[in-house]
Amino acid sequence: MLKEMRFMNTVSVLFCVALLSLVCAVAWWGSARADSASGKKDVASRQWAIVRVELPANDEPFPPGIGADIASSQCLICHSAGMVLTQPPLKKNEWRAEILKMRTAYGAPIPDDQVDGLSEYLKNINGRE
Amino acid sequence: MQRSLLVPPKSRRQFLAGVGGLGLTGLLGARAWSGTEESVVFPFVNGGRNLVNTLPQKGAMVLQRARPPLLETPFEVFDQGIFTPNDRFYVRWHLANIPTVVDPATFRLKVHGHVKQSISFTLDDLVRKFKPVEIAAVNQCSGNSRGFFTPRVAGGQWANGAMGNALWRGVSLKAVLDRAGVKAGALQVRFNGLDTGILPQTPDFMKSLDVDHSLDGEVMIAYAMNGKPLPLLNGYPLRLVVPGWYATYWVKMLDDIEVLDKPDDNFWMTRAYLIPDTPLADMVPGQQGVKLIPINRMVPRSFFTNVQDQAKFKVGETTTVRGIAFGGDAGLAKVLFSADAGSHWQEARLGSDHGKYSFRRWTVELRHSSAGPQTLMVKALNTAGASQPDGANWNSSGFMRNAVESVSVQSL
Numbered sequence: 001m002l003k004e005m006r007f008m009n010t011v012s013v014l015f016c017v018a019l020l021s022l023v024c025a026v027a028w029w030g031s032a033r034a035d036s037a038s039g040k041k042d043v044a045s046r047q048w049a050i051v052r053v054e055l056p057a058n059d060e061p062f063p064p065g066i067g068a069d070i071a072s073s074q075c076l077i078c079h080s081a082g083m084v085l086t087q088p089p090l091k092k093n094e095w096r097a098e099i100l101k102m103r104t105a106y107g108a109p110i111p112d113d114q115v116d117g118l119s120e121y122l123k124n125i126n127g128r129e
Numbered sequence: 130m131q132r133s134l135l136v137p138p139k140s141r142r143q144f145l146a147g148v149g150g151l152g153l154t155g156l157l158g159a160r161a162w163s164g165t166e167e168s169v170v171f172p173f174v175n176g177g178r179n180l181v182n183t184l185p186q187k188g189a190m191v192l193q194r195a196r197p198p199l200l201e202t203p204f205e206v207f208d209q210g211i212f213t214p215n216d217r218f219y220v221r222w223h224l225a226n227i228p229t230v231v232d233p234a235t236f237r238l239k240v241h242g243h244v245k246q247s248i249s250f251t252l253d254d255l256v257r258k259f260k261p262v263e264i265a266a267v268n269q270c271s272g273n274s275r276g277f278f279t280p281r282v283a284g285g286q287w288a289n290g291a292m293g294n295a296l297w298r299g300v301s302l303k304a305v306l307d308r309a310g311v312k313a314g315a316l317q318v319r320f321n322g323l324d325t326g327i328l329p330q331t332p333d334f335m336k337s338l339d340v341d342h343s344l345d346g347e348v349m350i351a352y353a354m355n356g357k358p359l360p361l362l363n364g365y366p367l368r369l370v371v372p373g374w375y376a377t378y379w380v381k382m383l384d385d386i387e388v389l390d391k392p393d394d395n396f397w398m399t400r401a402y403l404i405p406d407t408p409l410a411d412m413v414p415g416q417q418g419v420k421l422i423p424i425n426r427m428v429p430r431s432f433f434t435n436v437q438d439q440a441k442f443k444v445g446e447t448t449t450v451r452g453i454a455f456g457g458d459a460g461l462a463k464v465l466f467s468a469d470a471g472s473h474w475q476e477a478r479l480g481s482d483h484g485k486y487s488f489r490r491w492t493v494e495l496r497h498s499s500a501g502p503q504t505l506m507v508k509a510l511n512t513a514g515a516s517q518p519d520g521a522n523w524n525s526s527g528f529m530r531n532a533v534e535s536v537s538v539q540s541l
Contacts, residue, residue, distance in 0.1 A: 048233040048252055048253070048358070048366070049233065050230065050231070050232045050233065050234075051230070051231045051358075051361050051365050051366075052229065052230045053185035053186065053229050053230075053361050053362075054185060054229060055184070055185070055196075055198070055227070055229060056181075056183045056184065056195070058195040058196045060195065077327055077328065078224075078225055078326065078327050078328065078331065079194065079196055079197065079225065080194055080195040080196040082192070082193070082194045082195050083194045083285075085175075086175065086178070086193060086194065086285075086286050087175070087283055087286060088173070088174055088175055088281035088282075088283070088286065089174065089175065090283065094283070098283055105332075105396065105400065105401070106326070106328070106330075106331045106332070107326075107328045107329075107330030107331050108328070109328070126175070
């Protein structure tokens with residue numbers, strides 16, 4: 001009985017020692033890896049991670065007015081209304097030039113018969129005579 | 130849950146930004162940003178802007194445009210230190226298809242074209258297989274300060290905060306190109322990032338540098354900014370760093386480098402970002418037949434950061450006036466300060482030097498000896514002999530503004 005208990009004690013002590021060694025080994029391995037990374041000062045390599053962001057919804061509408069539907073269906077394809085609303089007030093022909101630039105340079109699909117209406121609308125919401 | 134970026138400015142408390150875009154010095158300074166909706170009014174027509182803190186990895190920023198994002202650094206940030214924190218660094222995108230997920234496990238930087246062997250690198254390759262290089266450098270939008278152009282010109286209506294200074298860490302572009310082996314006859318190197326246009330016909334955003342410039346050992350591919358990975362909106366995981374050159378060349382989310390044996394004729398090199406081929410890109414409004422060239426090297430600039438227009442001082446007291454300055458494409462030689470609208474100039478004391486492409490702090494002690502109004506001015510000179518012009522340079526694209534900055538103050 002006594003002998004058996006002593007045997008069990010020995011087993012548990014050995015088991016504990018083995019477990020402790022394993023924990024130490026794992027800890028050492030982990031710290032060694034961390035050291036090698038920080039030793040090289042690889043700021044980025046320790047921080048490479050999948051980066052996932054969410055860009056806030058952009059729901060700023062164009063102000064109401066005749067032609068707002070053209071602005072909403074055309075301008076908003078590529079950029080928010082803020083791009084238009086933060087411009088200095090432009091003359092109708094200056095707005096027209098911007099519209100034509102959007103068409104020829106960036107491929108905006110604005111039909112010919114909407115250019116005048118859109119120029120007029122943009123002058124009305126942010127323009128000068 | 131997505132939040133609306135915009136609330137009509139009228140519903141918000143308005144702060145005056147001050148002439149010269151001096152921003153919010155002392156008003157918002159140390160206050161923690163808690164999602165309070167605020168706005169600024171830049172001192173030009175239609176200058177009202179919202180301040181937002183709803184953009185990922187970003188603190189409070191001036192919203193210039195929600196999509197694709199144009200975010201300006203509130204000017205008070207420049208008074209807090211010469212390195213611009215990543216979460217306050219300005220943001221400028223051309224095209225609205227910006228990846229919102231970047232997976233380093235699958236990301237590759239490809240080098241191809243007029244090279245001995247096409248090659249691609251993982252991010253770990255760049256970190257482990259190359260000697261890291263570091264440089265402090267100002268990144269400034271070509272159109273920084275466009276809102277101050279008179280007459281006004283269309284484009285992003287920035288005040289002075291479309292710029293920032295960071296310590297960039299990465300690999301030299303030369304080292305990367307050397308692995309691929311640039312072949313004889315190569316003329317330019319073209320850089321492309323992961324962003325694309327919404328419409329297939331919108332020209333993809335690509336920029337090129339001459340091959341000699343690309344191999345100068347100074348142009349680099351950055352994987353860290355101020356000791357941390359770049360915020361996604363500043364180009365995570367890789368961004369080209371072109372010290373001394375305008376930010377249009379600092380391609381974000383860089384994943385493709387193509388060596389060309391002929392000049393790059395893509396839209397963004399031949400039809401956009403062009404300047405008059407004149408000193409300081411200066412021209413007269415309406416001037417015809419001006420020869421245009423791609424924008425390139427930066428010019429010197431200096432700013433007040435702790436004194437705003439209309440500031441009031443007490444007679445008999447002394448103020449330490451301070452600001453930041455940079456030399457552009459050369460080191461900062463000196464900063465001159467005038468307390469009498471430019472009649473007399475004195476040399477400002479310069480703070481620590483982080484290299485020729487970095488912001489540098491300047492300070493002067495200004496004693497308010499007598500009552501009355503005063504115009505304070507600041508002017509930077511670089512080691513190549515360039516200095517800021519007294520009158521503003523002008524061109525129809527709103528590029529390269531670098532006039533002497535001034536503030537009107539009063540001693541009572």
